[in-house]
Amino acid sequence: MSNTSFFESVEKNFEKAAQITGHPRGLLDQIRVCNSVYHMKFPVKIDGEFQVIEAWRVQHSHHRVPTKGGIRYDAMVNEDEVMALASLMTYKCAIVDVPFGGAKGGIRINPRQFSSDQLERITRRYAAELCKKNMLGPGLDVPAPDYGTGEREMSWIVDTYMALNPGSIDGYGCVTGKPVTQHGINGRREATGLGVFFGVREACSFADDMAELGLKPGLEGKKVIVQGLGNVGYYSAKFFQDGGATIVGIGEYEGAIYNVNGLDVDAVFNHRKSTGSILNFPGATNMANTAEILEQPCDILIPAALENVIHEGNAKKIKAKIIGEAANGPVTTEADDILNGMGVMIIPDMYLNAGGVTVSYFEWLKNLSHVRFGRLTKRFEQGSNMRIVDTIEELTGKKLSQKEVDNIIKGPDEIDLVRSGLEETMINSYHAIRNEWKSNAASNNLRTAAFVVAINKIASDYLAMGIFP
Numbered sequence: 001m002s003n004t005s006f007f008e009s010v011e012k013n014f015e016k017a018a019q020i021t022g023h024p025r026g027l028l029d030q031i032r033v034c035n036s037v038y039h040m041k042f043p044v045k046i047d048g049e050f051q052v053i054e055a056w057r058v059q060h061s062h063h064r065v066p067t068k069g070g071i072r073y074d075a076m077v078n079e080d081e082v083m084a085l086a087s088l089m090t091y092k093c094a095i096v097d098v099p100f101g102g103a104k105g106g107i108r109i110n111p112r113q114f115s116s117d118q119l120e121r122i123t124r125r126y127a128a129e130l131c132k133k134n135m136l137g138p139g140l141d142v143p144a145p146d147y148g149t150g151e152r153e154m155s156w157i158v159d160t161y162m163a164l165n166p167g168s169i170d171g172y173g174c175v176t177g178k179p180v181t182q183h184g185i186n187g188r189r190e191a192t193g194l195g196v197f198f199g200v201r202e203a204c205s206f207a208d209d210m211a212e213l214g215l216k217p218g219l220e221g222k223k224v225i226v227q228g229l230g231n232v233g234y235y236s237a238k239f240f241q242d243g244g245a246t247i248v249g250i251g252e253y254e255g256a257i258y259n260v261n262g263l264d265v266d267a268v269f270n271h272r273k274s275t276g277s278i279l280n281f282p283g284a285t286n287m288a289n290t291a292e293i294l295e296q297p298c299d300i301l302i303p304a305a306l307e308n309v310i311h312e313g314n315a316k317k318i319k320a321k322i323i324g325e326a327a328n329g330p331v332t333t334e335a336d337d338i339l340n341g342m343g344v345m346i347i348p349d350m351y352l353n354a355g356g357v358t359v360s361y362f363e364w365l366k367n368l369s370h371v372r373f374g375r376l377t378k379r380f381e382q383g384s385n386m387r388i389v390d391t392i393e394e395l396t397g398k399k400l401s402q403k404e405v406d407n408i409i410k411g412p413d414e415i416d417l418v419r420s421g422l423e424e425t426m427i428n429s430y431h432a433i434r435n436e437w438k439s440n441a442a443s444n445n446l447r448t449a450a451f452v453v454a455i456n457k458i459a460s461d462y463l464a465m466g467i468f469p
């Protein structure tokens with residue numbers, strides 16, 4: 001495993017890029033450090049007995065507010081991890097031009113060991129603790145789902161916030177990733193996975209970059225392995241499959257399966273649901289040691305579970321030409337050096353999994369504007385498009401079929417706008433990172449280039465504030 005902690009790993013990667021930017025040391029230090037670290041312990045009654053719950057909220061950077069970042073439920077959550085994840089959020093937001101500072105939360109529990117009622121009590125108490133410290137609110141700090149949490153937890157948080165802040169007109173923007181019926185947004189659930197797909201697709205579209213890896217451009221026929229079949233992993237795998245790639249391996253915590261001819265993602269998902277395990281899927285080879293899936297033959301490896309899964313001990317055994325970091329921090333800093341030496345293209349977490357925060361930003365905007373995207377414009381656009389159709393028919397004397405008319409006039413629904421906004425964001429941001437990588441010899445890989453892009457944007461905010469005249 002790694003001798004370097006997750007936070008130290010993020011700092012090391014930061015430092016490689018910081019030197020390239022040439023900003024003054026004090027400014028770089030201010031960008032790097034965590035601004036607020038809140039470690040809390042609170043009581044919750046579980047089966048009639050008090051239990052002390054340990055939790056954190058870290059706001060890494062207040063250069064832009066609100067701060068933003070998910071909440072993780074896991075038995076291994078610790079301060080170093082939450083600090084690392086909060087830092088990555090700052091750089092991530094800067095890369096995709098989402099106007100937030102980074103934050104992250106964590107509760108040290110194994111959610112599988114608690115009932116839904118107990119999880120609700122823990123979540124509501126955590127939200128109340130944040131409210132007491134003024135660390136939750138649409139203009140202060142806006143959590144979202146992460147590992148072990150989802151829409152259900154977000155709806156408990158928003159309800160707790162609204163109960164403690166009656167009449168708060170923008171209160172529903174205190175958290176994102178809510179159910180659509182509870183002031184959420186269409187497209188948030190699959191946003192991170194779809195962003196991963198858009199990002200990898202864009203990277204694979206550059207013929208010269210692919211030629212260097214010995215690959216053809218495009219996703220068609222590329223063999224993909226996904227580790228983790230949770231929110232991010234499932235949707236990433238789905239979109240890769242729909243986009244023409246072949247999913248050859250999937251890993252979960254109980255084991256992994258591999259089939260060089262391809263695995264149907266939904267069939268695997270349903271098999272796991274009905275049997276309680278991913279193992280014994282028809283036609284696939286079982287791997288009881290789930291980590292072995294990372295070392296199987298493929299073109300693209302998508303770690304979408306937890307950090308530090310690719311380390312000094314297994315990096316040399318990786319056969320993928322491209323690693324798409326869907327999870328946060330899946331590659332340790334030692335493994336990063338080894339893989340870069342092997343010529344593997346690593347598409348870094350702070351860019352690749354930014355689809356979630358991008359659509360969370362859209363959800364926050366929707367909450368502040370109190371109107372669904374497309375509501376005011378959809379019918380108007382359809383009317384304008386219909387007038388164009390009428391004119392074409394008049395000028396050409398040709399009547400279009402109903403299908404052709406429908407295709408031309410369709411105004412956008414919320415989901416169309418969200419997905420196109422996400423696609424635009426992932427493509428633009430990839431180009432900015434790639435330009436830095438290709439135009440500056442010092443930025444010799446995508447991770448360093450992504451850090452340089454992020455640091456420069458955050459630095460310009462601080463400089464504009466006049467703190468460093």
Ligand code: NAD
Nearest residue numbers: 146147148192228230231232251252253305327328353356
């Ligand atoms: P999740 O809880 O929905 O899913 C994670 C899955 O990984 C679970 O099914 C779990 O059983 C599985 N898993 C755990 N250990 C494993 C192992 N050793 N091998 C294989 N599978 C294992 O969590 P998620 O929201 O999908 O988050 C996954 C990663 O993506 C995390 O690193 C998270 O920080 C990151 N991320 C999530 C989002 C989001 O919107 N949810 C956004 C950005 C980044």
